[in-house]
Amino acid sequence: MRPKNLxxxxxxxxxxxxxxxxxxxxxxxxxxxxxAVNISPRTIxxxxxxxxxxxxxxxIDEVLGAYxxxxxxxxxxxxxxxxxxxxxxxxxxxxxxxxxxxFALIQYGKSSPLLNxxxxxxxxxxxxxxxxxxxxxxxxxxxxxxxxxxxxVYRALLFSPLLDLVNEYFDHQERPKQIITKxxxxxxxxxxIKGMLK
Amino acid sequence: MRPKNLxxxxxxxxxxxxxxxxxxxxxxxxxxxxxAVNISPRTIxxxxxxxxxxxxxxxIDEVLGAYxxxxxxxxxxxxxxxxxxxxxxxxxxxxxxxxxxxFALIQYGKSSPLLNxxxxxxxxxxxxxxxxxxxxxxxxxxxxxxxxxxxxVYRALLFSPLLDLVNEYFDHQERPKQIITKxxxxxxxxxxIKGMLK
DNA sequence: CATTAGTATATAAACGTTTACTTATTAATT
DNA sequence: AATTAATAAGTAAACGTTTATATACTAATG
Numbered sequence: 001m002r003p004k005n006l007x008x009x010x011x012x013x014x015x016x017x018x019x020x021x022x023x024x025x026x027x028x029x030x031x032x033x034x035x036a037v038n039i040s041p042r043t044i045x046x047x048x049x050x051x052x053x054x055x056x057x058x059x060i061d062e063v064l065g066a067y068x069x070x071x072x073x074x075x076x077x078x079x080x081x082x083x084x085x086x087x088x089x090x091x092x093x094x095x096x097x098x099x100x101x102x103f104a105l106i107q108y109g110k111s112s113p114l115l116n117x118x119x120x121x122x123x124x125x126x127x128x129x130x131x132x133x134x135x136x137x138x139x140x141x142x143x144x145x146x147x148x149x150x151x152x153v154y155r156a157l158l159f160s161p162l163l164d165l166v167n168e169y170f171d172h173q174e175r176p177k178q179i180i181t182k183x184x185x186x187x188x189x190x191x192x193i194k195g196m197l198k
Numbered sequence: 199m200r201p202k203n204l205x206x207x208x209x210x211x212x213x214x215x216x217x218x219x220x221x222x223x224x225x226x227x228x229x230x231x232x233x234a235v236n237i238s239p240r241t242i243x244x245x246x247x248x249x250x251x252x253x254x255x256x257x258i259d260e261v262l263g264a265y266x267x268x269x270x271x272x273x274x275x276x277x278x279x280x281x282x283x284x285x286x287x288x289x290x291x292x293x294x295x296x297x298x299x300x301f302a303l304i305q306y307g308k309s310s311p312l313l314n315x316x317x318x319x320x321x322x323x324x325x326x327x328x329x330x331x332x333x334x335x336x337x338x339x340x341x342x343x344x345x346x347x348x349x350x351v352y353r354a355l356l357f358s359p360l361l362d363l364v365n366e367y368f369d370h371q372e373r374p375k376q377i378i379t380k381x382x383x384x385x386x387x388x389x390x391i392k393g394m395l396k
Numbered sequence: 397c398a399t400t401a402g403t404a405t406a407t408a409a410a411c412g413t414t415t416a417c418t419t420a421t422t423a424a425t426t
Numbered sequence: 427a428a429t430t431a432a433t434a435a436g437t438a439a440a441c442g443t444t445t446a447t448a449t450a451c452t453a454a455t456g
Contacts, residue, residue, distance in 0.1 A: 003421065004435070024311045026224035030412055040437045041413075051412065104309065110365065111305040113222045120369075147385060150377045152369075156362035157386060164354035167308065171318075171350075179348045187345060191355060195393025201455070202401065228446060238403045239447080249446065 009047050011037050013062050014101075016054065021104035025055075025112060056118045059109060063102045064122070068129045070095035077136040081145045082193045084136050089162055089189045096166045103166060146196050161192060207245050209235050211260050212299075214252065219302035223253075223310060254316045257307060261300045262320070266327045268293035275334040279343050280391050282334050287360055287387045294364045301364060344394050359390060 015036045019028045030051055034041040048054040071091050076084065096103045109115045128134055134151060141148045149157075165188060169180040213234045217226045228249055232239040246252040269289050274282065294301045307313045326332055332349060339346045347355075363386060367378040 008436090022311070024309075026310065029410075031410075040439095042415095042438085043436055045413070046435065107309040111222075111302065111309050112224065113220070147389075149382065149385070152366045152377065153363065153382055153386065156359045156366065157389060160358040160362040161354045164358040165351065168350045168354065179350065184347065184351060187347070188351065188355060191345075191393035193393070195389035195391070206402090227444075229444075238405090240404085240449095241402055243447070244401065 004047075008037070008039065008043065012039075012044060012047065012054075013058055016058055017062070017101040017105060020108070021101040025105075025108050030054075052114060055114060059105055059115050059118055060122050063105045064109075064119070066099070067092075067095060067102060067106065072130070072132055075132055075136075077132045077139065079136070081140050081197065082190075085158065085193050085196075086189055088133070088158070089185070092159070092162055093166060093169075093185060096163075097169065100170060103170070106163075107167070144198060146198060157196060158192060161188060202245075206235070206237060206241065210237075210242060210245065210252075211256055214256055215260070215299040215303060218306070219299040223303075223306050228252075250312060253312060257303055257313050257316055258320050261303045262307075262317070264297070265290075265293060265300060265304065270328070270330055273330055273334075275330045275337065277334070279338050279395065280388075283356060283391050283394075284387055286331070286356070287383070287390075290357070290360055291364060291367075291383060294361075295367065298368060301368070304361075305365070342396060344396060355394060356390060359386060 012033065016028060016033055019033060019036065030041055030044055034044055044054065048057065071088060073091055075087050075091065079087065096106075105115075109119050137146070137151070137154055140146045165180055165185060169178070172178050172180060210231065214226060214231055217231065217234065228239055228242055232242055242252065246255065269286060271289055273285050273289065277285065294304075303313075307317050335344070335349070335352055338344045363378055363383060367376070370376045370378060
């Protein structure tokens with residue numbers, strides 16, 4: 001039996017992310033993708049059932065998986081609140097800064113009904129990728145460090161400003177001056193922490 | 199000369215927003231839109247140059263314009279910091295809660311390159327729709343109430359958690375229990391305010 | 397009756413996907 | 427060790443459909 005060319009599969013994913021980031025999800029087509037990777041359209045269908053399947057696998061496995069892994073790297077659920085949040089912020093920023101294409105698809109996850117649905121299904125099926133973070137937050141609620149909120153509310157408070165700052169970071173990359181400096185990021189992180197502490 | 203049917207133009211916009219919210223931007227086509235409004239495709243082209251033109255006008259005029267107007271309603275740039283931010287939050291939440299379809303397109307504004315570009319162009323050309331907010335923030339920087347940041351950074355800190363909470367609000371509308379209550383919203387707003395105060 | 401709004405229909409290109417075929421590789425058989 | 431059969435990977439070209447937009451026409455109003 002002829003073996004799969006594994007490089008090709010990763011090329012498909014890389015180029016797909018690139019097209020999505022540069023031209024938008026609405027401008028990714030199977031034929032355009034195949035041409036860009038320099039393969040036959042049929043080859044994509046050997047590895048993915050159809051376009052939906054490709055997009056969802058791209059989103060869940062390639063993007064969210066790596067993102068979540070990077071977020072939790074060296075994160076200690078038993079850390080002090082400020083220290084823990086600081087670590088999460090620096091992990092996320094570091095990762096996204098170096099993975100602009102992945103970030104673009106993450107942004108689509110909030111708007112595209114297809115990806116949004118996939119995200120929710122994934123969250124329900126797989127339980128908690130972010131278990132260490134939940135553990136961390138729960139501990140601090142019990143210690144009385146922070147107020148008790150549903151987990152989705154913590155996500156909004158803790159991470160959405162950071163994602164917006166990443167967005168600004170990329171926007172200002174093409175401009176004369178970068179406004180999202182280490183200092184600004186640290187100050188914002190401090191503001192978020194201060195707001196949450198009781 | 200035969201007069202334009204103005205109802206038709208607003209029907210086009212309403213149905214377009216509906217399709218985008220329900221099926222995604224990538225699933226809006228001119229023919230599908232025409233069929234849904236029960237008009238000929240050509241009629242859309244009388245009112246809009248092409249698809250891009252339609253999308254950009256939908257985004258800028260119909261959605262962002264109304265959103266910004268609603269945000270600033272009865273907002274007093276001379277208010278105390280907590281009061282001013284509270285007003286902005288309640289305006290935004292109130293408006294988006296009642297305009298789910300508009301919210302969907304606003305979310306796309308962060309991911310779709312076409313809309314993103316339109317947004318930036320608009321921000322540059324039209325200067326500051328949000329001038330009262332800038333004025334408000336500047337005053338509080340001078341008074342020493344809050345730290346001095348670029349305006350984009352304020353936007354991330356002040357509004358992105360709120361938009362995420364609106365997203366959660368809609369998600370939980372289809373579930374047994376709404377977690378984004380008035381109390382949760384007020385507490386989050388307090389957290390954001392507290393974090394920003396020096 | 398001139399002018400423009402609007403319709404029905406057509407266009408070429410692009411879409412997602414499939415069909416019919418070739419190539420590369422492994423494992424069994426000679 | 428060489429040959430062959432089996433099988434999956436991969437290609438080229440085409441499928442029917444949908445796309446954005448254009449053409450040719452009719453309807454309605456100043």
